[in-house]
Amino acid sequence: MDSPGRLTRGDSVAMGLCTRRETDSWKYPTILLCIYGFFTYMRPSEPFLTPYLTGPVHNLTLEQITNSVFPVWTYSYLVILFPVFLLTDYVRYKPVIILQGLSYIIAWVLLLFARGVPAMQGLEFVYGMVTATEVAYFSYIYSVVDTEHYQKVTSYCRSITLVGFTFASVLGQLLVSLAGISYFYLNVISLVSVSIAFVSSMVLPMPRRSMFFHRKVVEKSVTSSSTEPNVTSNNPEEPNTEPETDASSKTPDPNFCKVLWLLCKDLKKCYSSVQLLYWSLWWALATAGYNQVINYVQVLWEHVEPAQNSTIYNGGVEAVSTFLGAVSSFSVGYVKLNWELTGELALAIFSAVNAGSLFLMDYSINIWMCYAGYLIFKSCYMLLITVATFQIAVNLSMERYALMFGMNTFVALALQTILTVIVVDNRGLGLDIITQFLVYGSYFAVISGIFFIRSLFILISYHKTKQKEKQEIKPETPL
Numbered sequence: 001m002d003s004p005g006r007l008t009r010g011d012s013v014a015m016g017l018c019t020r021r022e023t024d025s026w027k028y029p030t031i032l033l034c035i036y037g038f039f040t041y042m043r044p045s046e047p048f049l050t051p052y053l054t055g056p057v058h059n060l061t062l063e064q065i066t067n068s069v070f071p072v073w074t075y076s077y078l079v080i081l082f083p084v085f086l087l088t089d090y091v092r093y094k095p096v097i098i099l100q101g102l103s104y105i106i107a108w109v110l111l112l113f114a115r116g117v118p119a120m121q122g123l124e125f126v127y128g129m130v131t132a133t134e135v136a137y138f139s140y141i142y143s144v145v146d147t148e149h150y151q152k153v154t155s156y157c158r159s160i161t162l163v164g165f166t167f168a169s170v171l172g173q174l175l176v177s178l179a180g181i182s183y184f185y186l187n188v189i190s191l192v193s194v195s196i197a198f199v200s201s202m203v204l205p206m207p208r209r210s211m212f213f214h215r216k217v218v219e220k221s222v223t224s225s226s227t228e229p230n231v232t233s234n235n236p237e238e239p240n241t242e243p244e245t246d247a248s249s250k251t252p253d254p255n256f257c258k259v260l261w262l263l264c265k266d267l268k269k270c271y272s273s274v275q276l277l278y279w280s281l282w283w284a285l286a287t288a289g290y291n292q293v294i295n296y297v298q299v300l301w302e303h304v305e306p307a308q309n310s311t312i313y314n315g316g317v318e319a320v321s322t323f324l325g326a327v328s329s330f331s332v333g334y335v336k337l338n339w340e341l342t343g344e345l346a347l348a349i350f351s352a353v354n355a356g357s358l359f360l361m362d363y364s365i366n367i368w369m370c371y372a373g374y375l376i377f378k379s380c381y382m383l384l385i386t387v388a389t390f391q392i393a394v395n396l397s398m399e400r401y402a403l404m405f406g407m408n409t410f411v412a413l414a415l416q417t418i419l420t421v422i423v424v425d426n427r428g429l430g431l432d433i434i435t436q437f438l439v440y441g442s443y444f445a446v447i448s449g450i451f452f453i454r455s456l457f458i459l460i461s462y463h464k465t466k467q468k469e470k471q472e473i474k475p476e477t478p479l
Contacts, residue, residue: 026145030153032204033141034160036097039197040104040137041164044172045111045186047314050298051307052111052183053120064117066299066433067426072121073295074420076128078413084132085406092207093143096136101198103129108191112184135406143207159326166322168193173315263403270404275340276392278454282347283388283408285447286354288415290381293358293440296424297374299433305367317371324375325382332386339391341462345455346387350380351448358441362434419443 045052053060053069060069088096103126110123141153168190175181271277301314337346354377361373392404422428423439431439 026153029144029205030141030156032200033137033153034156035200036101036197036204037137037157037160038164039193039200040101041161042168042193043165043190044168044175044315045183045190046165047169047172047298047318048176048183048186048307048312050302051312051314052187054302055183055307057184058115058120060117060120062299062302062433065120066296066436067424067430068117069120069124070295070299071420071425072124073128073131074291074413074417076125077131078410078417080128080132081410081413084129085135085410088133088136088139093136093140094201094204094206096133097140097201097204098198100130100133100136101194101201103127103133104194105191105198108187108194112187112191135409140204140207144205162322162326166319166326169315169319169322171315173313173319176315177311177313266403267407270407276404278344278451279388279391280404280408280411282351282447282451283385283392284411284415285450286351286381286384286444287409287412288419289354289440289443289447290385291412291416292419293377293437296433296436297361300361300437301367301370303433304365304370312367313371317374321375321378324379328379328383329386332383332390339387341458342455343387343391344451344458347384348448348450348452348455350384351444351451353380355441355444355448358437358444362437362441 050062050065052058053065054062084096107123107126107130110119110126114120114123138157141157145153171189172186175186176183271280298314301312305312337343339346357373357376357380361370361377364370364373389405392408419439420428423431423436
């Protein structure tokens, strides 16, 4: 008979299997989420959306697409984003990921079989749901894996989307240029791809916790510390200090209004840092402009070189731009700079480059010059957004990280909506595509000016501080 307190061989084996299971528990949801991410971004029809809508299947004009159809996406995205942000956390991510997969399918069914401006406006509304629910994809993994795996799974989930988009762009270009496949069948392939993603979302494990509404409360198991208050754990896989089945039932979900109040307090703390405030300002301003450019660049390409007149290379350009964006983002990790001192100057310089690339695209009558300007623009934005992301997130907890980026996204979308209403929508100025890109170039020039002035202020203050320190520390003169 085994003495109490001594582990038998069977107990040791069981503990070893349990430890291995806990160690490997992050792999299964990560693999499923990567499969989902790859197939949702593996849409070979995406670079050819505008030629498809202006082609014989839909026969829409560039003015209808620019001023009546595409603006609906911005409006629906803005309306849906904030409720979805809260709903995502409350229902614990997976249902919202499933909703996104279903929205993808509805969007591509409409794109394939619906006709007319109202139908395409409905498509853009559904696609607004797709982009608004994307927050669930990038938040889900943090609720089912341990903290030590955050960096690894984040890199996997983000890189797989770039791989999927690049592969889709190359595939679409090859099918159009070499095989002569019509844009309609590219959209059929996209529908099949997002349907596979939808199926994979159904088998994702359901998280037991979330960042705000469902926090797992763990009680101390040691008798000597039984009088201490319960500790809220940020780790999704906590050691077995209490039975798993009771972990979520012992503490009821917090009141909805109380959570909103706590979120507001957290936001105030996040934006109390002047440096984070300016990085967030650039993030919101630049993202609003970037989204406008990405949303309407195909219309500019179609204006410069109509697809019906020659073979277009939108897919190849998107693939190259995504690759260059990935390379520039990756290179940030190896750049050794004092970002606190020179960060705003870098924002000013590269924002000026973005403005110049947009002016190049706008004034060019050659499609290859347009393509070159787009490559420069996207690469610079990807470089800077990576730096801004790192600078904002480096000193924030995961909850505040998600909250601050959610708010920055909302502000960016609000600014983008203002741009859309004034510049694009027929109820506003309803400008043509050439004038629109002139406005976008000027917009980035203004951003560059703001941060150039800010960088001058920082550098001058730094220089004065150094001069003051030198004056205060003087070597003693010999008698």
